[in-house]
Structure formats: structure tokens, C-alpha cells
Amino acid sequence: MDNILDTPKEKWTTQDSDELYSINRWGQGYFAINDKGNLTILPEKSKEGPVIDIQEVLDEIKRKKIALPCVVRFHDILRSQVVTLNRLFRQIIESAGYRGRYFGVYPIKVNQLREVVEEIIDAGGPYDYGLESGSKPELMAALAYNTNPNSLTIVNGYKDATYLRLALLGNKMGKKVIIVIEKLSELPTLLSLANEMQIEPVIGIRAKLSTKATGKWSDSSGENAKFGLTAPEILNAVKILKDAKKEHCLKLFHFHIGSQIPDIRCIKDAINEGARIYTQLNKLNLKLEYFDVGGGLGVDYDGTKSTSDSSVNYTTSDYIEDIVYILKQICDLEEVDHPHIVSESGRAATAHHSCIIAPVFDQINPGYTNYPTDKSVSEHILVMNMRDILGELSSENVQETYNDAIQLKDEAANAFKLGVLSLDEKAKVETFYWQIMNKIVQLKSSLEFIPEELGDLEKEMASQYLCNFSVFQSVPDLWAINQLLPILPIQRLNEKPEVLCTIADITCDSDGKIKRFIGPEDDNCTLSVHQLKDNEEYYLGFFLTGAYQDVMGDMHNLFGALNEVHIFCDDEDPTDFYIEDHIPGGTASEALTYMQYNPQYLNLTIKRNIEKQVQRGKISPKEGVNLATFFSECLNDYTYLK
């Protein structure tokens, strides 16, 4: 494939940007570029449906005086993802002649925000879509928010007596709560609590499959997995149930082999193994009704449709077809009734609906060349030599000049350390050096043969775009586990991006950088962006952040939660939208309180210090008041740069 960046500037179109940033590949039809060169959102995956210009969203955010960086949630995308998943399950179940139903549940841990959970429950209502919890607080939320009497509440995670009691409370309220046994010792506790509370529990068993997933979360599966029962433990659990005459309470079989499974073969294997256990259990005179395949349905973050860790080699339909057809085949063979199918897809349901918009506020160029290099009277030989080779640089001597420049720069660095070269002379040498490198980059395109050393020169000279956000707060997986996310400018997409950059955030941590982007494996260490303009703001969008990212961040450097807006399409006007909700981000005071500081104490201490200086006559009383007010205003301010 030709390199898209070889397209001349004058011929650049929005299609080229689409291809360069793989928008169509990771965007699943939810994102496109309009004629103005702005990124747009298509919640119905079609230009016939609503089209939201992200620049207009940004204007609205500014009109409402909401500070950036900002999380933007598109509730219509969230709804569409939930509906699509449920519809596809229904369609495929029907065309396969499968005799069970689909009862999906949303795992709250993937994005616990109340508004997200409410939207999912609402969109999933017609499909009896339920909730999954992995802890006591999540279950408390699920019990209150899962109001549909037909949908399931699946209770996963390690459980103490209180967690089990909470789940049984749900059964008491008439809800379809299924308690999944993750560890054999939970079972006797559950039986005695249920006895005490005088309620029949509905029980599930999580199996530890021997099928091992690939990808970054593969530790959730295989012999050393944290959760689930091995084959002997499953059979022991059955014995415990039979001894207690509670075998009729066992209704669900569950497994979860990891999140973001890149390879469909792992999924096929797991379904196969799970279906075998399921059918065997039914032959032990048990009447199981549900087959729960857990999560794992992946998102194609890098748009490569491959088995790379940030991609998937299958579609949602492929995934569902494999579940339905494999399960049907094995049940038919073993003459076991088709169970209802449960899945716990969180990532696939939520990833697309939210993004982060952050302003670029400055850049650092390694090739900084803005220093006067006028000839001085007794110029050092190293400076003179650098000046000369710059003057003589032409397409005839590119490689030679490149080598000489590197050598002279090294010599200058040594000379400076020995005290032979002044700081002014060192600055001149470095300025010449970068002027030479810049000129070499320009000359390169006219060369017939490009020497290998010069191949990656542009990348070595990549700028750092300074972005007003924190990697640790907003895209933690990118930092912690090297996951890739689509990142791109949200404007000027009708213009060729001629600058290669990496991204630096505003934390004081040298890890607060992004140096890997989606794109071909061997060519993804820089991002193509546009030259910044004076007096024109430039924004980067970080996409597919709705799953795990925007709820898992930490407060590195006490940069707090981001402002957040919730966007809804206007039913009347397909190009219009409204911000229904604005959740204010964290203030300095909140970030400090979280770490046990007392803002009132800080205020008081600063005020006293100022007063002392006033008494000493170093600050006027009026200035003192202003300074103290300024400090207390800062406490109530957003933690990011203004």
C-alpha cells in the first residue's frame, strides 16, 4: 500500500484523513468527517440519521462555560450499542432455530456511572437486559436500578456473608438474582444463610475452563485463574447441593475467560468446553436453565481486524453466531434442552459512547532553531565548521553532512564540558545542527536513493504536543498496559497534517506521554497532526474511552476528575443535539480533601502568612486581601490548565 502521507498537500481530502486515522475501521460507522473537515458523530451509523458536528458540541461546551479537558458522552451511541447487541442475539437465535432466549446483563464495573447504568437499563428494557455486579456496592446499585422483574441480576466476585445476604435480599424482593459461586467455600455459607433468611437461592457455578484466552487479560482463564471451580470442585459442589437437597436451586452455568479476547478461536474453544460441562451437568439430573458466557467480546481499538492485543479478528455477529451454533450443536448431540443464553459484555457495550477532548496548548520541538547565530569576532572552530557545512549542504552531500553534523555536535558537547566552549557557542552549534537536520528532511524527498540512516529522521525530529489532560486520569490503560486507543485531531481534517508528534500530558511524570498510536506495527510511534496556529485552538480527541478508562483513572499530581457533558440527539432536528447533563469535574479542594488535606486549614494558614507580611509592611492591606481571595478561589477551581 502506498503511504497516504505521500499525497500532496493540495490533493488532500477528508477521505485521506479518514484513511490515515482509520476512522471507519475503529469507528464502526459512528464517526465520519464532514465537508468542513470536522469530525462528526452518527449515532445511527448513517448519514440519514442524526449527524452531530463535534465542533458544535465544543462551541456549546464553551457557551456553557464548561472548562476543558472534558469527557463527552454520546448517550445515543450507548443506546444503539445495547440495542444492537440484543437485536443481533435475537436475530441469530431465531434464524438458528435455537430454543432458548437471550438474557444479557451489563457488568457495572466497566463503567459504574449512574447515568450510564440508567441509560443501559432503559435502552435494554424491551429486551429484559439486566445487570451484573462484582462487589457489594455494585450489587447495591444493581438492586435499586434493575427494576425490570424479568431481567436478571447476576452476582459475581468473591463473597462474604454480607454480600450473600444482600443478594438474598434481592430474591426476597422478588428479583431474579442469581448468585454465582466463584469459590467452593461460598456454597455452604450461602445455603445456611438462605436457610436462615428462609428463601430459596438461585445459584450459578463459575467454571475454571482449561481453555486459555490470549490477549492482555488472559490471566482470567486457565488453571491459575483467580475465579471459578475446577472440574472436581464443580462435582463436589453438586454433591454439597444434593446432600442439602438443594440441587434444584442450581440454575446457571458460568465462565469468563478474560476481557478483550482478540482471537475468535479462543471463544469457540471456550464455548465448546463450557457446553460440554453444561450438558454433562444436566445428565446428573440437574435442571440448569442458563448458560452464561461472561464477557470478553472485544473492541477493535486499532481498526486492524487482527489478533493484536488492541484488536479483534471477528465481528459481534461472528461472536454471537459461534455461541449460538456451537451450543445448539452440542446440546442437540447430547439431547439436552437448549439453555437461555446470558452474556456479560461491558467493553463492547460502552467503549464507543464516550471520548475525551483536550486542547493542545503548546509544543516542544527538538529542532528549536530560533537563536541568533551571527558570526562573532573570535568564533570557535566548532561553530565555524557547523556554519560551513550548513552553507554547503545540498542534495549532493546529504549523507556526508548528516554524519559530520552529528560528529560536530558531539564534539561541541564534550568541549562545553571541558569548559572550552561557552554556553552561547553551544547554543549556536545546536541551532545549526537542527537547521541542518530540517534542511536534510526537505532535501530527502528529492533524493533518488534515501540512505537508511535518514529513513526515520522525521520521527526523530517529532514534536511533542503538550496536551491539557492527564494520561493517568483519563486513559489509564494506555499507560498501564500499553493498550492502544484512537487519538486524532477533531478539526482541520480536510487539511494535510504535516507535523509528526508524540503527546505529553501536564503531569510532572515522564511516563505521562503517549508514544504509540494506532497504525501499522512498525510505524506507530508518532501521530500526524497539523501545524499549530497562533490564535487558533487545536483539539485532540481520545476515542473509545467509555469502557474502563474514564472510571478507572487516578489523581496523579492531584489532577482530578474531568468535567463531563452528556449529549443527546434532538428528536426533531437531525443536526441538533443538546447537553442534558453537565457533571462538574473535581476542584483542587476536592482533590486535596481526598488526600486528607483540609482546605479550610490551607486557607487559614495562607491567610495568616499573608497577614504577617502585611504587619511587616511588605504587602499592602489591600493587596493582602486580594492575594488571600485569589488563593481561596484557586481551591474552588478546576485542577487542569485554564
Ligand SMILES: *Cc1c(COP(=O)(O)O)cnc(C)c1O
Ligand atoms: C469484567 C467482567 C466482565 C466484563 O467483560 P468485558 O470483556 O468488558 O465485556 C464480564 N464478566 C465478568 C465476570 C467480569 O469479571
